[in-house]
Amino acid sequence: MEVFFSLAKVVVAFVIILQLTLILLWVERKGSALIQDRVGANRANLFGGLLPFNLGIVNTWMADPLKLFHKEDIVPADADRFLHWLAPFVGIVPLFLTFAVIPFGDVLKVGGFTIDLVAAPIPASVLFVLAMASLAVYGVVIGGWASNSRWAFLGGVRGTAQMISYELALGLAIVSVVLTYGSLDLQAIARAQGALMWGVVPAWGVFYQPVALVLLFIAGMAESKRAPFDLPEAESELVAGFFTEYSGSKQSVFMMADFVEVAIVAALVTTLFFGGWQVPWLGREGFHFPGGLDIALPSLVVTLLQIGSFLLKLFIFCWVQILVRWSLPRMRYDHLMAFGWKRLLPIGLVNLVVTAVFVLAFEGWTVR
Amino acid sequence: MEPYAALLASFALCAVVAAILVCASWILGPRNPTATKLEVFETGNPSSGSLRGIRFPVKFYLVAIFFVVFDVEVVFLYPWAVVLRQLGWAGLVEMAVFVAILGAGLAYVWKAGALEWD
Amino acid sequence: MNVPVEFPLGLAAALFAIGAFGVVFRRSVIVVLMCVELMLNAVNVTFVALARELGAMAGQTAVFFVITVAAAEVAVGLAILLVAFSRRRTLDGDQFASLRG
């Protein structure tokens, strides 16, 4: 029974991320169309166009993958065939795997079992996320090299340098949060955010670590290599950067990796700064409003509310990233590197020291 | 070991799905390669050649070195962040010395102009 | 999962031997550096295995320092290698017999 629940959680976490990427692809198309005053994807239909309406999300959910899977898989003549295949594979597996440690709910109580709603509740899951993020570099660097094309290579090297530069700021932002909650476990951090400050405000990370939130959001967007940080794949300079020489499903895997990264950034922002699956004032037995009003709820309803809350927050922060992508122009490469090393890194260090002083000087500053 | 078994199951699932995704075109797609198709794509211009003999500015490499060094620094911060409350002010001082020395390193590379991209 | 301590130690011995062989066998300095990393990792495995066997955290702490030293070694080692390459246009270790710059 235990094994069954474990496997079910694994599948649920995976399905969440897989579906989210496909939905995001559609949201991005329709969202960019909205911003640019176009109609956007509207051509999917069934039975040779006999339906009177188009199928909306089915465009990218079904039709697009199917179309891409039926394209020819072209490998350039001088390319290293094995590495050319390996690059998208190692690019996406660590990203998918990240979601195994993201908590998507508190606990589910079924028939005497209390199930922790995180697919793989390993200790130090914060570090696991970082480890997987640092492995994602390989898809870029191998993809750029294996194609044996100068432009793909330039895109790959640029991308790698950018990703490693912003990984430091990402790490420092996360250390500040770890310091605030005193734990390396994402589920423990999410649970700690259920407490209340002064009995009223939820103890979410955003109130303790606003600077770290900004750092993490910027660094995370730079990690995902999307505008305004899309220099590795700057269309007007480098064709499509490190995946210029990819076609068909391999190319779609690289595109998917972008969206998985968006989802990971959103999941980190949600879990570390916005309470994860927490609904304000909702405990395991129901709502406890600050005024003294209590509403008891069945455990299953509470769990569903929490999962819904997690998905909603996740989706909101994905949407914010899509908005940013379609609003801001691309940065210049020297500005990009200078910004990472000369601004974000020192700010992260200062924020860390200030946090440490706060943690020590004000005992009751954080909830533990 | 239970969490690790779940992680292993996750990994297996991810790897299988990723492999299917990556290979889908190879299985489902057509295959009629031509010489032009197999050239590297440079927006229709004649190819500027392979990677042979291409060398990069040393700056990219320096960035990677800085990353290695500061990444190790950040790695030391994680266990410290968990136990700072038990260590107290002494812990803060210990880490402040460590960070200050590496901060001097950052200041040095900054002043040396190794972070400039022109 | 209780692996007897002999198994990780045996694995470490194998890794160390392969690394040592590579250091002697390969000409390319960069691969030799990788082999040194292999040997360091073999040592790390023994540290962690014995730390568990003896119930002493000192072993795991030592791994921390080994990783740090490895990072510093690689950073400086590869920097030297770059300088050497730009002078001799080769990475063949046998060509670096003279250290005079």
Next chain:
Amino acid sequence: MIAFWVVALLAIAGALVVVLHRNPVYSALGLVLTLFQVAVIFALLEAPLLALLQVIVYAGAIVVLFLFVIMLLALEPEKRLAAPFPVAVAGLVLAGLLGFALAAASTVPLAGAGQGALPAGFGSPESLAASLFGAHLLPFELTSVLLLVAVVGAVVLARRRS
């Protein structure tokens, strides 16, 4: 146990790729494979924190540095892989002896080994930090000097080159 054997064989396979492959890029990827398996072994041996740090620092940073250098120098697969034949044989014998000696040494019983259960929280971040910032404080502070020297050295060397 099965997990250990699979991991060990993969680790050795990766190590052999490092040593024997002509293309340095493959060598680096073989190194990643081995490092990753070593991380899994850390996790099996009650060191989950070290396992993750191993991946972050080694696979995420050090091997990326190797790959950068290989790619920046545009290294080609080597035409002559090996040292001269006698040297290769000598290396093989040496490595064999070394491996045999180490393996033999690992069967010697340890004083104070296997005293039953591990202390509570063994391998947790708390215990690691207690050891790192308690008994081993001086080496910890010295590593920062080491890293500082590495940064400065790298910058100085890179300037000499240009």
